[in-house]
Amino acid sequence: MKWLESCGLGLALCAGLGGVTAAQAGCDNTTGVPGEFYVCKPWPAEPELSISARATPMPGSQTGDVSSYSLDVSLQDIDSGWTLASNYKDCALFSDAVALQGLQIDTGRYRLNKEQRAFGLRVLYHHSSSAMPYEKSVLTLYRHEDKEVLPLLEGLVMDESHGEFGWGSECEGRSRTLHRTLEVGSGQRNGYADLIVRTREVSTKHFKGRDGCESRDLPPRNTVATLHYDGQRYALSKALKGQ
Numbered sequence: 001m002k003w004l005e006s007c008g009l010g011l012a013l014c015a016g017l018g019g020v021t022a023a024q025a026g027c028d029n030t031t032g033v034p035g036e037f038y039v040c041k042p043w044p045a046e047p048e049l050s051i052s053a054r055a056t057p058m059p060g061s062q063t064g065d066v067s068s069y070s071l072d073v074s075l076q077d078i079d080s081g082w083t084l085a086s087n088y089k090d091c092a093l094f095s096d097a098v099a100l101q102g103l104q105i106d107t108g109r110y111r112l113n114k115e116q117r118a119f120g121l122r123v124l125y126h127h128s129s130s131a132m133p134y135e136k137s138v139l140t141l142y143r144h145e146d147k148e149v150l151p152l153l154e155g156l157v158m159d160e161s162h163g164e165f166g167w168g169s170e171c172e173g174r175s176r177t178l179h180r181t182l183e184v185g186s187g188q189r190n191g192y193a194d195l196i197v198r199t200r201e202v203s204t205k206h207f208k209g210r211d212g213c214e215s216r217d218l219p220p221r222n223t224v225a226t227l228h229y230d231g232q233r234y235a236l237s238k239a240l241k242g243q
Contacts, residue, residue, distance in 0.1 A: 033057075037069075041105040042078060045117045046144075050078045053103050053121050055093055069093040069100065073121060073142060073149050087142065087149040093123060098134055101126040110141060111184060112192045112229075118143050118152055136160040136242065139182070141234070153195070153227070153234040156182070157242040165206065171213035173206045185226060192229035197240060199223045 031038040033056060040052040055069040071092035075085045093100055106120030118141045127134040137160075141153040163175030178201045185194035201221045207214055227234040 035067075037100065037103050039103045039105055040076075041107065043075075043119060044107055045109070045111075045119075048078055049084070050076045051105050051107070051119055052076060053105060055100065055103060055123075058091060065096050067095045067100075069095065075144055075149060085144055085147050085149050087151070095125075098125050098127045100124075101135075104137070106139065108182070109184070112143070112152075113188070116143055116192070122158065131166050132162070132164055134162040138242075151233065152229075153236065155241045156180070156197070156236055157240065158182070160242060163206075171206060171208035175204045175206065177202050177204070187226070189228040190231045194229075195227040195234055197225045197227060199225070
């Protein structure tokens with residue numbers, strides 16, 4: 001398949017782009033490439049820096065409904081616009097029936113120790129269907145080290161909702177909504193603070209009632225998980241990745 005072949009070119013292209021540390025970049029949230037997603041935001045924790053993320057369709061990667069995107073996450077000097085550190089990856093994101101919808105920069109207070117702060121990138125996905133609607137947001141945390149932006153936590157599903165409708169009538173069906181929060185804990189391992197993930201999951205039944213379409217939420221399911229830094233990253237279970 002062509003999109004797989006294009007992903008195989010990643011090492012050469014990454015070598016050409018990953019080492020660039022003095023490329024000029026403005027923070028105006030515009031892009032001139034069709035199908036590209038771009039977002040830029042000042043980093044309140046580091047007032048001299050802005051954060052940008054760019055997802056670009058890989059050449060020749062589209063096969064039917066499937067497309068792959070390279071992802072470039074970088075830090076710029078907020079005054080000059082020059083790139084100071086970056087992380088580039090070929091075929092980092094994929095879009096199929098569940099389409100890539102956008103990017104959001106997360107500048108929450110992720111202070112991992114006295115010197116190190118992290119920032120996040122949320123990738124948004126959406127499937128528009130009256131019978132089987134679906135959407136989710138997926139978070140990756142990054143840290144700044146010299147001329148690199150390094151991932152610390154990858155693929156945490158923060159929000160997810162989906163449903164199945166139209167079994168017997170347009171009113172009948174079921175849906176599920178999941179929401180997570182991420183906060184810095186008081187514990188520490190390998191020099192980095194623990195991260196606390198709180199999950200709230202609600203299932204809903206939809207049915208035809210006396211006055212039309214009605215719904216009823218089932219009791220919510222709340223869980224808490226603690227993530228420990230293993231010296232390189234915060235490992236995630238399959239459940240937290242939505243697998």
